[in-house]
Amino acid sequence: MTATPRAPTSSTRFPLWLLICASLTALAPLSIDMYLPSFPALAADLHTEIGQVQLTLGTxxxxxxxxxxFYGPISDRYGRKAPLYIGLTLYGAAAAGCALAGSVESLMLWRFLEALGGCTGLVVSRAVIRDRLEAKESARAFSSLMLVMGLAPILAPLIGGAILSALGWRAIFWVHCGAAVLILWFVHARMEESLDPAHRRTLHPGTVLRNYWELLRDREFLGYSLTAGCVQAGMFAYIAGSPFVLIELHGIDPSHYGFVFGANAFGLIAMSQINARLVRARSLDAVLGMALYAPLLAGLMLAVAALAGMAVLPVLLVGFFVFLAGMGCITPNASALALAHQSHRAGTASALMGTLQFGFGTLAGAAVSLWHDGTALPLAVVMALCGCSAVLMRRYGRVGAGVPA
Known part of the structure; x- marks a missing residue:
């Protein structure tokens, strides 16, 4: 049975289908952050160096x-539930492989496969929201998902640390496996198919490639996707560079670094919930335009301070907080605007949007690492470039949408 699109009322702000989408969205950040406290134990048990263990995060x-x-076209052909069966099964099996890994090389392989399975939740959750809701209500739903994305980096290391202390690092991956089984049951038993049969598309390779090419030429889709992608790239740069800048350069105790990370996550959560209220009375693009001042000004402040030799700890903390808090308004609205006119290929569009955003994020993190010069300058400049690029990408998307730049 295909669900009829409808906007959630105030009494059903978190209907079951949205809670399932939230759990699917949570798999990726939980899989990233939950095992971070186990790096030293992993290195010792697998007789390798921390640097090798860190590569498992990169894979x-x-x-x-x-x-x-890959999952987007499949979901546009066979429905939203079919790729979830594939992805969650692969994720659970790979998590079990991680738990049984006997070397860091095998752990890298299983982590890569775990990601290939877990990413289906990111694709399908966005597509389901687009199937069910119009643009403005989609932005409010995406704001609810940002609540999950913000809580994950706060709770996951705490949960992972507790499991590590009680049962060892391998138990963390058994928890991943159990989560996959539980979510798979909810998808099968309680999640309705949301794809309208009239919107099902062929899986012919030529058609799939043509759809992707058309999306890349769609200025509205590409501009708004990369608006969120550029800001997300700034976040990846922060994740890659802030441990060195804050711990090594400014002497923050490693045990206190999590508090800084958590404070920034709370800022993101707060802004995502404020965004859900702002879009009721204002257009998505107007709210997005205001929110983009946060990463733009914060990034420029960080870059100027680093160039002038004034990147003191308070300046850095304020800049990081403002930049990341802005994501709470930017990501939901830019995602909703990018998918606003893609109902006929929402899965494919969601997939390409995710690939672009994570691709840009990976490049930004790599840029900070490769440009490492013992100062805060690489991180500050990359974040500033990301903030400026996000503003330009919004202008590009507005032109594509027929709105004066």
């Missing part, structure tokens, strides 16, 4: 970026 991110491109 996971590559898998997230690549895998999304």
């Amino acid at each position: 996971f991110l590559v898998g997230l970026a690549i895998g999304q491109a």
